[in-house]
Amino acid sequence: MAIPENKKPIAASQQLDWADLHFFLAVAEERSLNKAAQRLQTTQPTVSKRLAELERRLGATLALRSNSGIELTEEGRFVASQAAAMARSVQHITQEVAMRDREPAGEVSISCPDAMLSYFIAPSVPQLHRVFPSIQLLLRSKQQESEAPADIAIQFHETKRMEDVAIPLGWLHHAAFAAQTYLDLYGGPKDIGEAFQHRMLMHTGYISQPERWRPKQSALQDILDFSVRTDCGTALVALTACGGGVASMPTYVARIEPRLVMLDVGELARIRFWLVFDRERGQLPRVRETIDWLKRVFDPAVNPWFREEFIPPSEFDEAMREAGRKKWR
Template sequence: MKKTSLDWDKLRVFGVVAELKSLTAAGKRLGESTPTVSRKIDELEKMLGCGLFNRTTKGVELTEAGREVQRRTRAMSDSANDIINTVSDLDLEGTGSLRFSGQDGVASHWLARLIPQFQDERPGVDLDFQIADRDADLAAGDADLSITFSEPRQRDILSIRLGVLHYMFFATMDYLDGRTAPASLYDLQGHDVLIHDAYSYQIENWSSRAVDLKKAIRFKLQTNSGTVLREICAAGGGIAVMPSYVVELDPRLVALDLQEVAPIQFWLTYTPRMQRLSHGRQFIDWTRKQFSNEKSPWFQDTFVHPNQFDKYARRDR
């Protein structure tokens, strides 16, 4: 039997088709036409002397031979990536670059103000700190690390649960002056209530209290910016739904005597390469500490009302 060298490009195409179970979807991801993808699969099957897929009305399904080829191509891909990562990881201890991504909120308001501490401790690390309107796809190379509000399910993406954000109500003393402070969610009717777009869209997934809130009141203002939300509230523009930690960031704000609206978990996600790199591990450990109970009370599982601390308690009570 004549020996034939395998075509790496055709194996790459096979891997995408096997993952997506569709020639058309694979073509879109690869930037190739469906007929071109189909031709490469046909040529690979001819080269191997066996069928790799069964065509169905819903797409394609792997044959037994196809599943074996998929297993081996994954192993080959992992080995190739190990070569790249092992060589690139031969950096100087504690130096290198990191690409971090997070959404508007805890990344931009809580973590960003602490970054100079990390830079002072690790002067050899260059950080690219990006704020995006969606979770970064680490598997696709969008970033090396990211703060997300859902636990990752992708293969080979690691994560650490950082804590819980507790959403509650804030206002200013100027706004409350001459008004009756709400004692329940239903007392918010008639008040100017402010909210972030992302919170508004997520309310149905939060809790029964949050759903009741949406039914009971009309939001005076919605914005896609956490900074805008905080500034309008701090200027006396109304009562805003924000995470409990903002009381530590802005002395103009006072926490209302209401329970939290919703607890939302969040994670630090990162690639295996970051776990191997010394400066990657340093950033992971440092970030985890910024949300620890020892560092701050705002991110623990149990809601802690700011009024439990004298310096954050309202003085008019």
């Protein structure tokens, strides 16, 4: 006897009904039609009908009844895993969209070079939490390949993604530094050429925007025998401050570590940095408020070492006083 048209299996390529998958997921997780019906606040016949409809659409048996309840077939286990992933996505969409009109709350991840993270962001976190205590920060100094991109990144290149927003945040002015204890023992280089006579320390990530480094300085990075190389900015600051040698570092370190002395060899590089975030995620209240807070943390008006013009450490205090006077005028 011919199978009626309305009973024939429908090709798996046909669009599925999410409601059927939702019902099936409850069956797969509860392993019982009755328990699934209770969970979904409906009747057992309704759940059974939805399951049969999904199986008809897929042309496959997904669940078998047994003495112990429902057992999933191989196809059923696959569909259940995919339906669970879809349910998580639906929940995520609901939460994210709903959060757009609520108070700032939830996790915000920030990726930032370790020295700036330690010396500027971390000490300023209490200021953020006094106003928005429900924002949870995830602070990263390095982006792992297995991790999702940070909500906000502070980086030395603008961005290549069309969906990103890049806001110029400030400038880093690199200069040569050494501890007074080192200078008392060995003196300091009078110019870049004398670097060969000293213990040189280097951050392996500092050669960014190479066109902004003085030509001789950039060439030296390739031919000097460095005593220590490190990818950790805070380690470089600590090592130099303890008399480990001479290092090129941003001028703000003079404000962080009083044992450091800037050598009279001039500015070595002027490096720009940006605040980058996804345009859509930037609309979330928690991300938006965190972005505004980071702008204040790195504001060149109150942090003269982040301005485009070079200001030597000896003039930091006066520049900060002048910024304070302008604020109250």
